[in-house]
Amino acid sequence: MNPILALLKENNIGDEQIAELFQALTENPLAAMATISQLGLPQDKLQALMGQVMQNPALIKEAVEELGLDFSKVEAAKQQLKK
Secondary structure: OOHHHHHHHHOOOOHHHHHHHHHHHHHOHHHHHHHHHOOOOOHHHHHHHHHHHHHOOHHHHHHHHHOOOOHHHHHHHHHHHHO
């Protein structure tokens, strides 16, 4: 399991919240950081999570794929918004 997903599940974050979080991460990573901070994770776990995301952004894509979200569709939508 993806380490980010594992950390969230260990801290009793539900699947629906996780899916919403990763949808937000793929659409607007900066806004998603605020969402992450509102999950109520203990400070040490929150710092570990942020560290993983910053050091290895590919983990986000892996988690999105593991959750069954379509990363390519999100990327296409982002490109449309830039036009």
